[in-house]
Amino acid sequence: xxxxxxxxxxxxxxxxxxxxxxxxxxxxxxxxxxxxxxxxxxxxxxxxxxxxxxxxxxxxxxxxxxxxxxxxxxxxxxxxxxxxxxxxxxxxxxxxxxxxxxxxxxxxxxxxxxxxxxxxxxxxxxxxxxxxxxxxxxxxxxxxxxxxxxxxxxxxxxxxxxxxxxxxxxxxxxxxxxxxxxxxxxxxxxxxxxxxxxxxxxxxxxxxxxxxxxxxxxxxxxxxxxxxxxxxxxxxxxxxxxxxxxxxxxxxxxxxxxxxxxxxxxxxxxxxxxxxxxxxxxxxxxxxxxxxxxxxxxxxxxxxxxxxxxxxxxxxxxxxxxxxxxxxxxxxxxxxxxxxxxxxxxxxxxxxxxxxxxxxxxxxxxxxxxxxxxxxxxxxxxxxxxxxxxxxxxxxxxxxxxxxxxxxxxxxxxxxxxxxxxxxxxxxxxxxxxxxxxxxxxxxxxxxxxxxxxxxxxxxxxxxxxxxxxxxxxxxxxxxxxxxxxxxxxxxxxxxxxxxxxxxxxxxxxxxxxxxxxxxxxxxxxxxxxxxxxxxxxxxxxxxxxxxxxxxxxxxxxxxxxxxxxxxxxxxxxxxxxxxxxxxxxxxxxxxxxx
Amino acid sequence: xxxxxxxxxxxxxxxxxxxxxxxxxxxxxxxxxxxxxxxxxxxxxxxxxxxxxxxxxxxxxxxxxxxxxxxxxxxxxxxxxxxxxxxxxxxxxxxxxxxxxxxxxxxxxxxxxxxxxxxxxxxxxxxxxxxxxxxxxxxxxxxxxxxxxxxxxxxxxxxxxxxxxxxxxxxxxxxxxxxxxxxxxxxxxxxxxxxxxxxxxxxxxxxxxxxxxxxxxxxxxxxxxxxxxxxxxxxxxxxxxxxxxxxxxxxxxxxxxxxxxxxxxxxxxxxxxxxxxxxxxxxxxxxxxxxxxxxxxxxxxxxxxxxxxxxxxxxxxxxxxxxxxxxxxxxxxxxxxxxxxxxxxxxxxx
Numbered sequence: 013x014x015x016x017x018x019x020x021x022x023x024x025x026x027x028x029x030x031x032x033x034x035x036x037x038x039x040x041x042x043x044x045x046x047x048x049x050x051x052x053x054x055x056x057x058x059x060x061x062x063x064x065x066x067x068x069x070x071x072x073x074x075x076x077x078x079x080x081x082x083x084x085x086x087x088x089x090x091x092x093x094x095x096x097x098x099x100x101x102x103x104x105x106x107x108x109x110x111x112x113x114x115x116x117x118x119x120x121x122x123x124x125x126x127x128x129x130x131x132x133x134x135x136x137x138x139x140x141x142x143x144x145x146x147x148x149x150x151x152x153x154x155x156x157x158x159x160x161x162x163x164x165x166x167x168x169x170x171x172x173x174x175x176x177x178x179x180x181x182x183x184x185x186x187x188x189x190x191x192x193x194x195x196x197x198x199x200x201x202x203x204x205x206x207x208x209x210x211x212x213x214x215x216x217x218x219x220x221x222x223x224x225x226x227x228x229x230x231x232x233x234x235x236x237x238x239x240x241x242x243x244x245x246x247x248x249x250x251x252x253x254x255x256x257x258x259x260x261x262x263x264x265x266x267x268x269x270x271x272x273x274x275x276x277x278x279x280x281x282x283x284x285x286x287x288x289x290x291x292x293x294x295x296x297x298x299x300x301x302x303x304x305x306x307x308x309x310x311x312x313x314x315x316x317x318x319x320x321x322x323x324x325x326x327x328x329x330x331x332x333x334x335x336x337x338x339x340x341x342x343x344x345x346x347x348x349x350x351x352x353x354x355x356x357x358x359x360x361x362x363x364x365x366x367x368x369x370x371x372x373x374x375x376x377x378x379x380x381x382x383x384x385x386x387x388x389x390x391x392x393x394x395x396x397x398x399x400x401x402x403x404x405x406x407x408x409x410x411x412x413x414x415x416x417x418x419x420x421x422x423x424x425x426x427x428x429x430x431x432x433x434x435x436x437x438x439x440x441x442x443x444x445x446x447x448x449x450x451x452x453x454x455x456x457x458x459x460x461x462x463x464x465x466x467x468x469x470x471x472x473x474x475x476x477x478x479x480x481x482x483x484x485x486x487x488x489x490x491x492x493x494x495x496x497x498x499x500x501x502x503x504x505x506x507x508x509x510x511x512x513x514x515x516x517x518x519x520x521x522x523x524x525x526x527x528x529x530x531x532x533x534x535x536x537x538x539x540x541x542x543x544x545x546x547x548x549x550x551x552x553x554x555x556x557x558x559x560x561x562x563x564x565x566x567x568x569x570x571x572x573x574x575x576x577x578x579x580x581x582x583x584x585x586x587x588x589x590x591x592x593x594x595x596x597x598x599x600x601x602x603x604x605x606x607x
Numbered sequence: 608x609x610x611x612x613x614x615x616x617x618x619x620x621x622x623x624x625x626x627x628x629x630x631x632x633x634x635x636x637x638x639x640x641x642x643x644x645x646x647x648x649x650x651x652x653x654x655x656x657x658x659x660x661x662x663x664x665x666x667x668x669x670x671x672x673x674x675x676x677x678x679x680x681x682x683x684x685x686x687x688x689x690x691x692x693x694x695x696x697x698x699x700x701x702x703x704x705x706x707x708x709x710x711x712x713x714x715x716x717x718x719x720x721x722x723x724x725x726x727x728x729x730x731x732x733x734x735x736x737x738x739x740x741x742x743x744x745x746x747x748x749x750x751x752x753x754x755x756x757x758x759x760x761x762x763x764x765x766x767x768x769x770x771x772x773x774x775x776x777x778x779x780x781x782x783x784x785x786x787x788x789x790x791x792x793x794x795x796x797x798x799x800x801x802x803x804x805x806x807x808x809x810x811x812x813x814x815x816x817x818x819x820x821x822x823x824x825x826x827x828x829x830x831x832x833x834x835x836x837x838x839x840x841x842x843x844x845x846x847x848x849x850x851x852x853x854x855x856x857x858x859x860x861x862x863x864x865x866x867x868x869x870x871x872x873x874x875x876x877x878x879x880x881x882x883x884x885x886x887x888x889x890x891x892x893x894x895x896x897x898x899x900x901x902x903x904x905x906x907x908x909x910x911x912x913x914x915x916x917x918x919x920x921x922x923x924x925x926x927x928x929x930x931x932x933x934x935x936x937x938x939x940x941x942x943x944x945x946x947x948x949x950x951x952x953x954x955x956x957x
Binding site: 085086087457458460513514515516517519520521523524525526549550551552565566576578580582585586587588589 | 643797
């Protein structure tokens with residue numbers, strides 16, 4: 013069989029599931045190990061380097077890392093990665109001295125950033141230390157973009173937001189707040205060397221049903237309403253509120269409404285409860301705050317009665333899925349009428365570029381999205397780059413950060429007159445963790461304890477105070493315990509054929525039956541098909557890689573299924589010749605690994 | 608140093624007929640040297656017992672003294688066990704077997720424990736036809752006392768310290784054949800497939816089953832000139848027939864293999880199925896077996912596989928017509944029937 017290519021970092025990065033799943037490839041196991049050593053500041057800086065907003069993301073990240081966590085494949089729940097990130101922000105010392113500074117002498121290149129959200133700020137953070145001069149244009153009065161306007165304070169307090177935004181703004185960004193860009197053409201005429209557009213997806217979708225016109229004064233778009241609350245324009249909500257939609261915006265709307273005085277808040281969503289787009293923990297928190305979520309209800313019409321009351325009618329539907337997971341909604345005929353005083357529509361949002369003239373050479377596709385090179389985020393106007401939600405439609409903060417890194421590399425190459433497609437890559441290093449006969453530089457004992465819940469304030473109190481953060485975060489003791497659950501997936505099992513004497517000690521000791529010594533298979537092709545029935549235990553997750561060795565002395569090959577390896581190091585401990593070693597993967601330039 | 612294996616298990620781990628996985632047959636983490644052949648033997652025993660679905664409490668692990676005899680701590684944690692005096696394991700096993708013949712006796716011994724201090728006991732337990740599985744983890748040196756040459760080392764063999772064996776070796780398989788063992792095999796700890804199938808057959812065999820297992824000592828006998836090293840054995844091992852074990856429940860369902868094979872039916876109805884059988888291979892002729900072993904030695908080869916099996920032999924309990932109910936299950940009134948019965952026995956002698 014074909015030996016696994018270990019001359020490039022990709023195989024090893026795939027093994028670190030959380031890091032691979034993170035759009036910015038944050039080195040998760042490394043910062044969790046730093047937490048276990050109480051090096052909170054170091055852990056924070058490692059995060060900051062790669063995801064720019066650890067305190068913010070430690071509260072409101074979509075956490076693509078957690079479903080990927082290896083622990084979900086050997087037990088029930090992932091390590092609380094996101095909340096451990098918050099721990100680094102909560103317990104760090106003052107790190108301002110450690111932040112990079114913009115050089116006194118600029119490099120003479122001027123960059124305009126449009127929108128002060130996570131994508132633009134990441135570009136600023138990456139380019140300022142290189143000597144670029146940054147002009148930031150924002151339509152609102154403060155930076156933060158959707159992190160400020162759409163995420164309520166009880167999930168993300170403004171002081172946390174401001175602290176991390178200031179780290180970047182204080183590096184020397186020329187800010188222009190309350191300064192919406194009305195014409196890209198006129199900005200282009202100002203001779204910026206490059207322009208980055210990170211204007212998000214600011215246009216909330218309306219739901220036009222029969223009766224809309226009669227009721228439109230009491231129907232608000234969710235994100236606009238949340239923004240009004242955030243900037244203090246809206247301070248109260250009527251008694252009865254209906255939220256339409258099942259995403260995180262819907263959850264934020266209903267919980268905010270409750271805090272502004274609504275007593276009867278209902279969320280109605282067309283999908284089933286399980287298929288709702290909101291993160292499971294957001295749904296749980298909403299329910300804990302006594303908000304009723306009615307799934308499987310499709311809205312039919314708005315009605316205004318003669319005495320001025322509003323009513324929304326729904327029909328109960330049943331979701332069913334075909335083999336390729338396409339949903340079909342079947343109507344049941346059963347209807348439900350709900351009387352309410354305010355409807356908040358949170359059924360999606362779109363990008364909006366009325367300020368980009370269509371004749372300036374920047375091409376748009378059939379869905380009114382800019383035509384972009386996916387690898388460089390460059391538009392058809394070579395000096396204009398996109399990132400965040402404005403690039404490909406709504407995603408999440410961490411994706412916006414990843415776009416920011418990617419665009420910053422592109423802009424830097426472009427401004428040097430180089431081809432942004434000809435990108436630098438990261439180097440990698442594997443550092444042996446062996447300290448003695450059976451001693452390792454990491455804690456290799458497996459912690460079997462289940463995931464710890466994050467403490468929160470009393471739910472009764474929570475649903476009354478708009479600016480009080482609900483989650484208290486882990487205290488230090490809980491954080492250290494939860495951090496122990498990390499399986500150290502970045503400590504790689506590295507195998508050298510020449511040292512192996514085929515004693516099978518590793519195969520026998522492996523608690524998860526990952527290691528196999530089998531006859532070589534002369535054919536080439538898909539490893540999973542070739543290896544079917546030949547390994548100790550059948551593969552559990554197809555998407556996980558194998559680690560296949562060269563031929564050994566006897567003609568056998570070693571095949572390790574990386575899937576459920578818990579990186580306990582027992583294979584290396586029981587190896588008499590050091591053919592196995594536990595080595596830490598270190599990527600020299602993590603931003604360059606974002607493809 | 609890790610003292611415990613993670614409790615996490617592979618999600619697709621197979622469950623046997625009594626609802627256990629092989630991990631339920633494990634012991635504590637081995638403290639033998641990393642890479643010791645004995646650990647492979649432990650692993651093979653774990654897999655053999657799991658695959659046969661033997662309830663762990665129906666097994667007794669018996670051992671004497673030595674690295675090999677430490678090994679039972681590293682498998683079958685839920686089974687009975689007795690770690691006896693050096694070389695005296697056969698007597699203790701005989702006693703245990705007399706008291707409770709319902710258990711499966713798995714005895715683990717080494718070259719010192721069997722071929723030196725325990726040679727007399729070894730000979731007699733074979734002669735007694737005790738129903739047990741006797742395993743010797745044979746590495747040719749006394750590992751626990753720093754690698755002195757054992758009685759199973761070939762004449763002229765050199766140990767790590769440079770000492771040369773001046774005497775002929777004791778071939779335990781040849782001895783076992785001569786003394787009347789009804790199941791004799793030799794295996795290599797590094798050939799897992801063969802070892803597990805022969806172990807399963809030995810456990811199902813009713814009578815005395817002996818397996819000599821070549822098990823390299825990584826610390827004291829794995830040097831370049833050793834004839835018990837991983838490299839040497841891997842290069843010089845040869846097999847008379849590839850054996851597979853077919854349990855009773857599979858016999859009807861499994862497809863018959865194509866090509867040349869030979870079945871041997873064991874007492875409980877299970878089969879040993881032999882593939883790739885060499886032309887001159889026989890499993891029912893002791894003299895032939897001894898000849899084959901010696902002929903391979905003359906060619907500097909190590910013959911492994913099943914040498915001899917007699918599935919129909921009477922065991923100790925049958926020869927001695929012991930009670931059908933194991934002694935430990937007999938009640939006091941049966942074990943000690945009282946004055947009246949004693950009188951009638953005495954009367955029969957008058």
